[in-house]
Amino acid sequence: MNNLVLQIDKKGILLDFKGQMENFLLTSAEGILGKNIYDIMSSDIAQSVMRCIENALHTGDVQGCEYQSPTSEHHYELKFIVNGKDRVFAFVSNISDYRQAAEKARYLAHHDTLTNLPNRYLFNDRLKQAIAHAERGKKLLAILFLDLDNFKQINDTIGHRAGDQLLQIVADRLMKGVRDTDTAYRLSSDEEAFVVARLGGDEFTVMLTDIGNIQDPAKVAGRMLNALSEPFNIGAHEIFITASVGIAVYPLDGKDVDTLLINADVAMYQAKKQGRNNYQYYSASLNDFTIERFSVENKLRKALDHNEFMLFYQPQIHISEGRMIGVEALIRWLQPDLVFIKPSEFIPLAEETGLIVPIGEWILRSACAQNRAWQEAGLDFFPVTVNVSSVQFRQNNFVETVSQILRDTGLKPDYLQLELTESTIMYHSENTNKKLQSLQAMGIQISIDDFGTGYSSMNYLKRFPLSTLKIDQSFVKDLVTNPTDQAIVKAIVSLAHNFNLKVIAEGVETKEQLAFLRECNCEGMQGYLVCPPLNPNTIVQFAKKGKYL
16 A cells, blocks of 8 residues: 655656655655755665666666665655656555564564474574584584473373473573573574574474584583473473483584484484483594593582582691691592592583582581581681682672671681682682672681692782682692792792782692791691691591691
8 A cells, every 4th residue: 555655856856745754754744845855855765765766767667665764663665667757656655564574474484483492494594504604614513402301291291281381491491501601602692592493392402603622512411401400390280301412513423404413313312322311422432521421420410419528628737837727628529339539520520510609619618617616626726728619709699608608607707718729810800809808808818729820910919818829739749859840939939928928838748848848938838748638537636736747
Protein backbone atom coordinates (compact mmCIF):
# COMPACT_ATOMS: atom_id res chain seq x y z
CA MET A 1 0.00 0.00 0.00
CA ASN A 2 1.44 3.39 -1.02
CA ASN A 3 1.51 5.92 1.81
CA LEU A 4 2.95 8.74 -0.24
CA VAL A 5 3.47 9.70 -3.89
CA LEU A 6 6.03 12.35 -4.79
CA GLN A 7 6.71 14.02 -8.14
CA ILE A 8 10.33 15.20 -8.41
CA ASP A 9 12.25 16.66 -11.34
CA LYS A 10 15.79 15.79 -12.39
CA LYS A 11 17.23 18.67 -10.33
CA GLY A 12 15.61 17.36 -7.17
CA ILE A 13 12.80 19.92 -6.97
CA LEU A 14 9.62 18.60 -5.32
CA LEU A 15 6.83 19.37 -7.80
CA ASP A 16 3.88 17.68 -6.11
CA PHE A 17 2.95 15.14 -3.44
CA LYS A 18 -0.07 13.17 -2.23
CA GLY A 19 -0.35 11.39 1.08
CA GLN A 20 1.18 11.77 4.56
CA MET A 21 4.70 13.10 5.18
CA GLU A 22 5.06 11.97 8.81
CA ASN A 23 8.09 9.83 9.65
CA PHE A 24 9.50 10.43 6.19
CA LEU A 25 10.54 14.02 5.69
CA LEU A 26 12.42 16.05 8.25
CA THR A 27 10.13 19.07 7.88
CA SER A 28 6.37 19.49 7.94
CA ALA A 29 4.27 19.13 4.82
CA GLU A 30 3.59 22.86 4.65
CA GLY A 31 5.52 25.06 2.26
CA ILE A 32 7.69 22.33 0.77
CA LEU A 33 6.52 22.40 -2.82
CA GLY A 34 9.14 23.92 -5.09
CA LYS A 35 11.96 23.19 -2.66
CA ASN A 36 14.95 20.99 -3.33
CA ILE A 37 14.82 17.62 -1.61
CA TYR A 38 18.15 18.40 0.12
CA ASP A 39 16.29 21.17 1.98
CA ILE A 40 13.43 19.01 3.18
CA MET A 41 14.96 15.53 3.60
CA SER A 42 17.87 14.19 5.56
CA SER A 43 21.08 14.20 3.51
CA ASP A 44 21.43 10.40 3.39
CA ILE A 45 17.95 9.77 1.98
CA ALA A 46 18.23 12.81 -0.35
CA GLN A 47 21.43 11.35 -1.83
CA SER A 48 19.74 7.97 -2.36
CA VAL A 49 16.74 9.65 -3.97
CA MET A 50 18.90 11.63 -6.40
CA ARG A 51 20.84 8.51 -7.41
CA CYS A 52 17.60 6.67 -8.11
CA ILE A 53 16.21 9.63 -10.11
CA GLU A 54 19.36 9.81 -12.24
CA ASN A 55 19.36 6.06 -12.86
CA ALA A 56 15.66 5.96 -13.66
CA LEU A 57 15.92 8.86 -16.15
CA HIS A 58 19.04 7.34 -17.71
CA THR A 59 17.80 3.74 -18.08
CA GLY A 60 14.03 4.17 -18.14
CA ASP A 61 13.79 1.29 -15.64
CA VAL A 62 12.11 1.26 -12.26
CA GLN A 63 14.59 2.10 -9.48
CA GLY A 64 14.21 1.45 -5.77
CA CYS A 65 15.78 1.93 -2.34
CA GLU A 66 14.90 1.50 1.32
CA TYR A 67 15.03 4.05 4.09
CA GLN A 68 14.63 4.01 7.88
CA SER A 69 13.24 7.10 9.54
CA PRO A 70 15.75 8.82 11.85
CA THR A 71 12.94 9.67 14.27
CA SER A 72 11.21 6.29 14.49
CA GLU A 73 11.61 2.58 13.78
CA HIS A 74 9.61 2.85 10.55
CA HIS A 75 11.08 1.44 7.35
CA TYR A 76 10.10 2.71 3.92
CA GLU A 77 10.50 1.41 0.40
CA LEU A 78 10.82 3.92 -2.44
CA LYS A 79 10.14 3.03 -6.10
CA PHE A 80 10.93 5.55 -8.85
CA ILE A 81 9.09 5.50 -12.22
CA VAL A 82 9.90 7.89 -15.09
CA ASN A 83 7.22 10.48 -15.82
CA GLY A 84 8.35 12.39 -18.92
CA LYS A 85 11.86 13.42 -19.86
CA ASP A 86 12.90 15.21 -16.71
CA ARG A 87 10.76 14.03 -13.86
CA VAL A 88 9.80 10.90 -11.93
CA PHE A 89 7.08 9.61 -9.64
CA ALA A 90 8.39 8.30 -6.29
CA PHE A 91 6.02 5.82 -4.64
CA VAL A 92 6.77 5.58 -0.89
CA SER A 93 5.45 2.57 1.08
CA ASN A 94 5.70 1.88 4.79
CA ILE A 95 7.15 -1.65 4.97
CA SER A 96 7.78 -1.72 8.73
CA ASP A 97 5.38 -4.60 9.38
CA TYR A 98 6.87 -6.55 6.49
CA ARG A 99 10.42 -5.97 7.73
CA GLN A 100 9.55 -7.05 11.26
CA ALA A 101 7.85 -10.18 9.97
CA ALA A 102 10.84 -10.92 7.73
CA GLU A 103 13.28 -10.44 10.62
CA LYS A 104 11.21 -12.71 12.82
CA ALA A 105 11.02 -15.34 10.09
CA ARG A 106 14.78 -15.08 9.57
CA TYR A 107 15.40 -15.49 13.31
CA LEU A 108 13.08 -18.49 13.54
CA ALA A 109 14.78 -20.07 10.54
CA HIS A 110 18.17 -19.86 12.24
CA HIS A 111 17.33 -20.48 15.89
CA ASP A 112 15.88 -23.22 18.02
CA THR A 113 12.45 -22.11 19.22
CA LEU A 114 12.73 -23.88 22.59
CA THR A 115 16.13 -22.62 23.78
CA ASN A 116 16.70 -19.63 21.46
CA LEU A 117 20.13 -21.05 20.66
CA PRO A 118 21.36 -21.18 17.07
CA ASN A 119 20.04 -24.24 15.26
CA ARG A 120 21.89 -26.71 13.08
CA TYR A 121 21.66 -24.54 9.95
CA LEU A 122 23.13 -21.43 11.60
CA PHE A 123 25.75 -23.42 13.50
CA ASN A 124 26.93 -25.10 10.30
CA ASP A 125 27.14 -21.73 8.57
CA ARG A 126 29.20 -20.24 11.39
CA LEU A 127 31.38 -23.32 11.54
CA LYS A 128 32.08 -23.00 7.83
CA GLN A 129 33.16 -19.40 8.35
CA ALA A 130 35.31 -20.36 11.33
CA ILE A 131 37.05 -23.10 9.34
CA ALA A 132 37.92 -20.58 6.63
CA HIS A 133 39.27 -18.23 9.29
CA ALA A 134 41.30 -21.01 10.91
CA GLU A 135 42.69 -22.12 7.54
CA ARG A 136 43.88 -18.62 6.70
CA GLY A 137 45.46 -18.11 10.10
CA LYS A 138 46.72 -21.69 10.43
CA LYS A 139 44.92 -22.00 13.77
CA LEU A 140 43.10 -24.71 15.69
CA LEU A 141 39.39 -24.89 16.34
CA ALA A 142 37.34 -27.50 18.13
CA ILE A 143 33.82 -28.90 18.04
CA LEU A 144 32.28 -30.24 21.24
CA PHE A 145 29.30 -32.53 20.67
CA LEU A 146 27.24 -32.95 23.87
CA ASP A 147 24.44 -35.42 24.46
CA LEU A 148 22.52 -35.78 27.72
CA ASP A 149 22.71 -39.23 29.26
CA ASN A 150 19.41 -41.15 29.56
CA PHE A 151 17.28 -38.12 28.69
CA LYS A 152 14.48 -40.32 27.37
CA GLN A 153 13.90 -41.66 30.88
CA ILE A 154 13.28 -38.10 32.11
CA ASN A 155 10.67 -37.47 29.42
CA ASP A 156 9.02 -40.80 30.16
CA THR A 157 9.05 -40.20 33.93
CA ILE A 158 8.02 -36.57 34.41
CA GLY A 159 6.66 -35.68 30.98
CA HIS A 160 7.75 -33.82 27.88
CA ARG A 161 6.84 -30.38 29.22
CA ALA A 162 9.21 -30.86 32.15
CA GLY A 163 11.75 -32.26 29.73
CA ASP A 164 11.50 -29.09 27.66
CA GLN A 165 12.04 -26.96 30.77
CA LEU A 166 15.09 -29.03 31.58
CA LEU A 167 16.53 -28.47 28.10
CA GLN A 168 16.05 -24.72 28.49
CA ILE A 169 17.99 -24.69 31.76
CA VAL A 170 20.68 -26.94 30.26
CA ALA A 171 21.10 -24.47 27.39
CA ASP A 172 21.47 -21.60 29.85
CA ARG A 173 24.06 -23.45 31.93
CA LEU A 174 26.05 -24.45 28.86
CA MET A 175 26.13 -20.84 27.69
CA LYS A 176 27.35 -19.68 31.08
CA GLY A 177 29.90 -22.49 31.22
CA VAL A 178 31.39 -21.49 27.88
CA ARG A 179 31.11 -17.76 28.60
CA ASP A 180 33.23 -18.21 31.75
CA THR A 181 35.98 -19.88 29.74
CA ASP A 182 38.78 -17.74 28.34
CA THR A 183 39.48 -20.13 25.50
CA ALA A 184 36.06 -19.66 23.88
CA TYR A 185 36.26 -17.11 21.06
CA ARG A 186 33.17 -15.16 20.08
CA LEU A 187 32.59 -14.53 16.40
CA SER A 188 31.33 -11.08 17.30
CA SER A 189 30.96 -9.20 20.54
CA ASP A 190 27.17 -8.99 20.34
CA GLU A 191 26.43 -12.53 19.19
CA GLU A 192 27.72 -14.78 21.91
CA ALA A 193 24.93 -17.28 21.16
CA PHE A 194 26.78 -18.38 18.03
CA VAL A 195 29.17 -20.35 20.26
CA VAL A 196 26.60 -22.85 21.56
CA ALA A 197 23.85 -24.46 19.45
CA ARG A 198 21.11 -27.03 19.84
CA LEU A 199 21.02 -29.50 16.98
CA GLY A 200 17.79 -31.10 18.13
CA GLY A 201 16.49 -33.32 20.91
CA ASP A 202 19.06 -33.39 23.72
CA GLU A 203 22.06 -32.76 21.45
CA PHE A 204 24.10 -29.58 21.77
CA THR A 205 27.26 -28.41 20.04
CA VAL A 206 29.91 -25.88 20.99
CA MET A 207 32.41 -24.29 18.65
CA LEU A 208 35.72 -23.03 20.04
CA THR A 209 37.93 -21.07 17.69
CA ASP A 210 41.46 -19.71 18.05
CA ILE A 211 42.12 -22.19 20.85
CA GLY A 212 45.54 -21.82 22.40
CA ASN A 213 46.49 -25.48 22.65
CA ILE A 214 45.11 -28.96 22.25
CA GLN A 215 44.14 -29.19 25.93
CA ASP A 216 41.79 -26.19 25.90
CA PRO A 217 38.71 -28.08 24.61
CA ALA A 218 39.05 -30.58 27.45
CA LYS A 219 39.03 -27.72 29.96
CA VAL A 220 35.84 -26.33 28.42
CA ALA A 221 34.23 -29.78 28.35
CA GLY A 222 35.08 -30.28 32.01
CA ARG A 223 33.57 -26.91 32.86
CA MET A 224 30.40 -27.80 30.97
CA LEU A 225 30.03 -31.13 32.74
CA ASN A 226 30.60 -29.37 36.04
CA ALA A 227 27.86 -26.85 35.17
CA LEU A 228 25.44 -29.75 34.63
CA SER A 229 26.39 -31.55 37.85
CA GLU A 230 24.24 -29.31 40.06
CA PRO A 231 20.64 -30.48 40.55
CA PHE A 232 17.84 -29.14 38.33
CA ASN A 233 14.64 -28.06 40.06
CA ILE A 234 11.74 -28.67 37.67
CA GLY A 235 8.43 -28.06 39.41
CA ALA A 236 8.35 -30.37 42.42
CA HIS A 237 11.14 -32.55 41.01
CA GLU A 238 14.85 -32.36 41.79
CA ILE A 239 16.60 -33.88 38.80
CA PHE A 240 20.21 -34.94 38.40
CA ILE A 241 21.62 -35.43 34.93
CA THR A 242 24.95 -36.17 33.32
CA ALA A 243 26.22 -35.74 29.78
CA SER A 244 28.75 -37.21 27.39
CA VAL A 245 30.93 -34.97 25.26
CA GLY A 246 32.87 -35.75 22.10
CA ILE A 247 35.66 -33.47 20.89
CA ALA A 248 36.93 -33.09 17.32
CA VAL A 249 39.76 -30.69 16.51
CA TYR A 250 40.38 -28.92 13.20
CA PRO A 251 42.48 -29.76 11.21
CA LEU A 252 43.55 -32.97 13.02
CA ASP A 253 40.11 -34.64 12.92
CA GLY A 254 38.66 -33.10 9.78
CA LYS A 255 38.85 -30.07 7.53
CA ASP A 256 35.20 -29.53 6.67
CA VAL A 257 31.92 -29.09 8.51
CA ASP A 258 30.48 -32.55 7.96
CA THR A 259 33.66 -34.44 8.87
CA LEU A 260 34.21 -32.48 12.08
CA LEU A 261 30.61 -32.95 13.23
CA ILE A 262 30.61 -36.65 12.38
CA ASN A 263 33.88 -37.25 14.22
CA ALA A 264 32.76 -35.23 17.25
CA ASP A 265 29.61 -37.37 17.30
CA VAL A 266 31.72 -40.55 17.13
CA ALA A 267 33.83 -39.30 20.03
CA MET A 268 30.66 -38.57 22.01
CA TYR A 269 29.48 -42.16 21.63
CA GLN A 270 32.92 -43.28 22.74
CA ALA A 271 32.43 -41.18 25.88
CA LYS A 272 29.15 -43.00 26.52
CA LYS A 273 30.93 -46.35 26.15
CA GLN A 274 33.46 -45.19 28.72
CA GLY A 275 30.68 -44.94 31.28
CA ARG A 276 29.03 -41.60 30.44
CA ASN A 277 29.56 -38.32 32.31
CA ASN A 278 32.93 -37.79 30.64
CA TYR A 279 34.50 -36.39 27.50
CA GLN A 280 36.58 -38.02 24.80
CA TYR A 281 38.70 -36.74 21.94
CA TYR A 282 38.16 -38.29 18.52
CA SER A 283 41.92 -38.77 18.15
CA ALA A 284 43.00 -41.81 20.14
CA SER A 285 46.41 -40.29 20.86
CA LEU A 286 44.77 -37.40 22.70
CA ASN A 287 42.59 -39.66 24.81
CA ASP A 288 45.50 -41.02 26.82
CA PHE A 289 45.92 -37.53 28.21
CA THR A 290 42.15 -37.04 28.48
CA ILE A 291 41.39 -40.25 30.33
CA GLU A 292 44.13 -39.69 32.88
CA ARG A 293 43.21 -36.06 33.40
CA PHE A 294 39.49 -36.75 33.66
CA SER A 295 40.12 -39.59 36.11
CA VAL A 296 42.06 -37.28 38.41
CA GLU A 297 39.49 -34.50 37.95
CA ASN A 298 36.61 -36.82 38.80
CA LYS A 299 38.35 -38.00 41.97
CA LEU A 300 39.25 -34.43 42.85
CA ARG A 301 35.60 -33.38 42.75
CA LYS A 302 34.76 -36.04 45.36
CA ALA A 303 37.86 -35.70 47.52
CA LEU A 304 36.64 -32.74 49.58
CA ASP A 305 33.28 -34.35 50.38
CA HIS A 306 35.00 -37.61 51.28
CA ASN A 307 37.53 -35.93 53.63
CA GLU A 308 40.50 -37.17 51.63
CA PHE A 309 42.54 -33.99 52.11
CA MET A 310 44.74 -33.39 55.11
CA LEU A 311 47.07 -30.62 56.21
CA PHE A 312 50.67 -31.06 57.24
CA TYR A 313 52.64 -28.24 58.84
CA GLN A 314 56.29 -27.37 58.29
CA PRO A 315 57.93 -25.38 61.09
CA GLN A 316 59.63 -22.07 60.35
CA ILE A 317 62.69 -21.36 62.50
CA HIS A 318 64.37 -18.10 63.47
CA ILE A 319 67.98 -18.60 62.35
CA SER A 320 69.81 -16.51 64.95
CA GLU A 321 67.60 -17.40 67.92
CA GLY A 322 66.84 -21.00 67.02
CA ARG A 323 63.17 -20.76 68.06
CA MET A 324 60.05 -21.67 66.10
CA ILE A 325 58.37 -18.57 64.66
CA GLY A 326 55.56 -20.17 62.72
CA VAL A 327 54.37 -23.03 60.52
CA GLU A 328 53.32 -23.30 56.90
CA ALA A 329 50.20 -25.32 56.12
CA LEU A 330 50.73 -27.76 53.24
CA ILE A 331 47.89 -29.78 51.72
CA ARG A 332 48.19 -33.49 51.04
CA TRP A 333 45.72 -35.74 49.22
CA LEU A 334 45.46 -39.32 50.46
CA GLN A 335 43.16 -41.37 48.26
CA PRO A 336 41.06 -44.27 49.61
CA ASP A 337 43.63 -46.72 48.22
CA LEU A 338 46.23 -44.96 50.44
CA VAL A 339 48.01 -43.47 47.42
CA PHE A 340 49.29 -39.91 47.97
CA ILE A 341 48.76 -37.47 45.11
CA LYS A 342 51.40 -34.75 44.99
CA PRO A 343 50.14 -31.15 45.18
CA SER A 344 51.98 -30.42 41.92
CA GLU A 345 49.71 -32.99 40.23
CA PHE A 346 46.33 -31.78 41.47
CA ILE A 347 46.65 -28.08 42.40
CA PRO A 348 46.99 -26.90 38.75
CA LEU A 349 43.97 -29.01 37.80
CA ALA A 350 42.02 -27.61 40.75
CA GLU A 351 42.82 -24.10 39.53
CA GLU A 352 41.74 -24.87 35.97
CA THR A 353 38.40 -26.30 37.07
CA GLY A 354 37.69 -23.72 39.77
CA LEU A 355 37.73 -26.42 42.47
CA ILE A 356 40.62 -24.55 44.10
CA VAL A 357 38.09 -22.08 45.55
CA PRO A 358 36.29 -24.56 47.87
CA ILE A 359 39.55 -26.45 48.46
CA GLY A 360 41.37 -23.22 49.33
CA GLU A 361 38.59 -22.23 51.70
CA TRP A 362 38.84 -25.64 53.39
CA ILE A 363 42.61 -25.22 53.79
CA LEU A 364 42.21 -21.76 55.30
CA ARG A 365 39.46 -22.84 57.69
CA SER A 366 41.28 -26.02 58.76
CA ALA A 367 44.58 -24.20 59.34
CA CYS A 368 42.94 -21.44 61.40
CA ALA A 369 40.96 -23.96 63.46
CA GLN A 370 44.11 -26.03 64.05
CA ASN A 371 46.16 -23.03 65.18
CA ARG A 372 43.40 -22.03 67.58
CA ALA A 373 43.34 -25.61 68.92
CA TRP A 374 47.12 -25.51 69.50
CA GLN A 375 46.75 -22.25 71.42
CA GLU A 376 44.03 -23.72 73.61
CA ALA A 377 46.30 -26.71 74.26
CA GLY A 378 48.91 -24.36 75.74
CA LEU A 379 51.46 -24.05 72.92
CA ASP A 380 53.31 -20.79 72.41
CA PHE A 381 51.38 -18.57 70.04
CA PHE A 382 52.77 -18.42 66.49
CA PRO A 383 51.28 -17.59 63.07
CA VAL A 384 50.18 -20.22 60.56
CA THR A 385 50.97 -19.46 56.92
CA VAL A 386 48.42 -20.45 54.29
CA ASN A 387 49.14 -20.41 50.55
CA VAL A 388 46.45 -18.63 48.53
CA SER A 389 45.85 -19.49 44.88
CA SER A 390 45.53 -16.64 42.41
CA VAL A 391 42.09 -17.98 41.43
CA GLN A 392 41.00 -17.93 45.06
CA PHE A 393 42.43 -14.47 45.74
CA ARG A 394 40.62 -12.97 42.74
CA GLN A 395 37.21 -13.94 44.11
CA ASN A 396 35.25 -10.77 44.86
CA ASN A 397 34.35 -11.99 48.34
CA PHE A 398 37.84 -13.21 49.31
CA VAL A 399 38.41 -10.66 52.10
CA GLU A 400 34.94 -11.31 53.53
CA THR A 401 35.56 -15.07 53.42
CA VAL A 402 38.82 -14.73 55.36
CA SER A 403 37.16 -12.47 57.91
CA GLN A 404 34.28 -14.91 58.40
CA ILE A 405 36.64 -17.88 58.85
CA LEU A 406 38.58 -16.00 61.53
CA ARG A 407 35.33 -15.25 63.37
CA ASP A 408 34.12 -18.84 63.04
CA THR A 409 37.37 -20.37 64.30
CA GLY A 410 38.15 -17.76 66.95
CA LEU A 411 41.69 -17.21 65.68
CA LYS A 412 43.02 -13.69 66.04
CA PRO A 413 44.18 -12.18 62.73
CA ASP A 414 47.70 -11.65 64.15
CA TYR A 415 48.27 -15.40 63.98
CA LEU A 416 47.40 -15.80 60.29
CA GLN A 417 49.76 -15.10 57.41
CA LEU A 418 48.59 -15.37 53.81
CA GLU A 419 51.17 -16.34 51.21
CA LEU A 420 50.76 -15.09 47.63
CA THR A 421 52.90 -15.39 44.54
CA GLU A 422 54.39 -12.41 42.74
CA SER A 423 52.21 -12.98 39.67
CA THR A 424 49.07 -12.95 41.83
CA ILE A 425 49.65 -9.54 43.36
CA MET A 426 50.70 -8.06 40.01
CA TYR A 427 47.37 -9.03 38.42
CA HIS A 428 44.98 -6.02 38.45
CA SER A 429 47.30 -4.39 40.97
CA GLU A 430 44.88 -1.62 42.03
CA ASN A 431 42.19 -4.09 43.05
CA THR A 432 44.86 -6.30 44.63
CA ASN A 433 46.17 -3.42 46.70
CA LYS A 434 42.69 -2.69 48.05
CA LYS A 435 42.33 -6.30 49.18
CA LEU A 436 45.79 -6.36 50.74
CA GLN A 437 45.12 -3.10 52.56
CA SER A 438 41.88 -4.54 53.94
CA LEU A 439 43.63 -7.70 55.09
CA GLN A 440 46.43 -5.73 56.73
CA ALA A 441 43.87 -3.50 58.49
CA MET A 442 42.45 -6.67 60.03
CA GLY A 443 45.92 -7.55 61.37
CA ILE A 444 46.74 -10.32 58.88
CA GLN A 445 50.32 -10.59 57.62
CA ILE A 446 51.08 -10.92 53.90
CA SER A 447 53.99 -12.97 52.56
CA ILE A 448 55.33 -13.19 49.00
CA ASP A 449 56.18 -16.75 47.99
CA ASP A 450 59.02 -17.73 45.65
CA PHE A 451 60.44 -14.23 45.50
CA GLY A 452 62.87 -13.78 42.64
CA THR A 453 61.25 -16.26 40.27
CA GLY A 454 58.57 -13.95 38.84
CA TYR A 455 58.23 -10.22 38.28
CA SER A 456 60.56 -9.22 41.14
CA SER A 457 59.47 -5.61 40.88
CA MET A 458 60.65 -3.26 43.60
CA ASN A 459 57.63 -1.10 42.82
CA TYR A 460 55.15 -3.50 44.41
CA LEU A 461 57.42 -3.94 47.44
CA LYS A 462 56.97 -0.22 47.99
CA ARG A 463 53.25 -0.04 47.19
CA PHE A 464 51.79 -3.13 48.79
CA PRO A 465 51.47 -3.84 52.55
CA LEU A 466 53.81 -6.83 52.78
CA SER A 467 55.52 -8.33 55.81
CA THR A 468 57.71 -11.18 54.54
CA LEU A 469 59.62 -12.33 51.46
CA LYS A 470 60.30 -16.02 50.95
CA ILE A 471 63.41 -17.05 49.04
CA ASP A 472 62.56 -19.81 46.60
CA GLN A 473 64.26 -23.15 47.19
CA SER A 474 65.62 -23.06 43.62
CA PHE A 475 68.09 -20.39 44.85
CA VAL A 476 68.85 -22.29 48.06
CA LYS A 477 69.54 -25.69 46.46
CA ASP A 478 72.97 -24.79 45.05
CA LEU A 479 73.60 -21.88 47.36
CA VAL A 480 76.98 -23.12 48.61
CA THR A 481 78.50 -23.80 45.19
CA ASN A 482 76.75 -21.37 42.82
CA PRO A 483 78.04 -17.76 42.98
CA THR A 484 75.00 -16.51 41.05
CA ASP A 485 72.59 -17.98 43.61
CA GLN A 486 74.72 -16.53 46.38
CA ALA A 487 74.49 -13.07 44.83
CA ILE A 488 70.73 -13.41 44.35
CA VAL A 489 70.12 -14.47 47.93
CA LYS A 490 72.26 -11.63 49.29
CA ALA A 491 70.41 -9.16 47.08
CA ILE A 492 66.96 -10.43 48.19
CA VAL A 493 67.87 -10.21 51.88
CA SER A 494 69.33 -6.72 51.49
CA LEU A 495 66.37 -5.55 49.43
CA ALA A 496 63.87 -6.91 51.93
CA HIS A 497 65.57 -5.27 54.87
CA ASN A 498 65.61 -1.94 53.04
CA PHE A 499 61.83 -2.24 52.82
CA ASN A 500 61.57 -3.39 56.48
CA LEU A 501 60.51 -6.88 55.45
CA LYS A 502 61.44 -10.19 57.02
CA VAL A 503 62.98 -12.98 54.95
CA ILE A 504 62.43 -16.74 55.15
CA ALA A 505 64.41 -19.18 53.00
CA GLU A 506 62.70 -22.37 51.83
CA GLY A 507 64.20 -25.80 51.16
CA VAL A 508 67.16 -25.55 53.56
CA GLU A 509 68.69 -29.03 53.76
CA THR A 510 72.35 -28.63 54.76
CA LYS A 511 74.33 -26.91 57.49
CA GLU A 512 76.37 -25.13 54.84
CA GLN A 513 73.25 -23.55 53.39
CA LEU A 514 72.16 -22.50 56.86
CA ALA A 515 75.59 -20.99 57.59
CA PHE A 516 75.45 -18.86 54.44
CA LEU A 517 71.94 -17.65 55.26
CA ARG A 518 73.08 -16.76 58.77
CA GLU A 519 75.93 -14.71 57.34
CA CYS A 520 73.46 -12.85 55.12
CA ASN A 521 71.30 -11.99 58.18
CA CYS A 522 68.36 -13.94 56.79
CA GLU A 523 65.81 -14.12 59.64
CA GLY A 524 64.04 -17.40 59.01
CA MET A 525 64.27 -20.79 57.36
CA GLN A 526 62.27 -23.91 56.78
CA GLY A 527 63.39 -27.20 55.33
CA TYR A 528 64.35 -30.79 56.00
CA LEU A 529 67.54 -29.77 57.83
CA VAL A 530 65.36 -29.00 60.81
CA CYS A 531 62.04 -30.67 60.11
CA PRO A 532 59.86 -32.03 57.28
CA PRO A 533 56.12 -31.22 57.17
CA LEU A 534 54.44 -32.83 60.20
CA ASN A 535 50.91 -33.83 61.10
CA PRO A 536 49.15 -31.67 63.73
CA ASN A 537 49.85 -34.04 66.64
CA THR A 538 53.56 -34.29 65.88
CA ILE A 539 53.79 -30.49 65.68
CA VAL A 540 52.75 -30.39 69.34
CA GLN A 541 55.69 -32.60 70.30
CA PHE A 542 58.07 -30.66 68.07
CA ALA A 543 56.98 -27.27 69.44
CA LYS A 544 57.77 -28.32 73.00
CA LYS A 545 61.48 -28.78 72.19
CA GLY A 546 62.03 -25.05 72.35
CA LYS A 547 65.46 -24.91 70.66
CA TYR A 548 66.04 -26.21 67.13
CA LEU A 549 69.38 -24.90 65.84
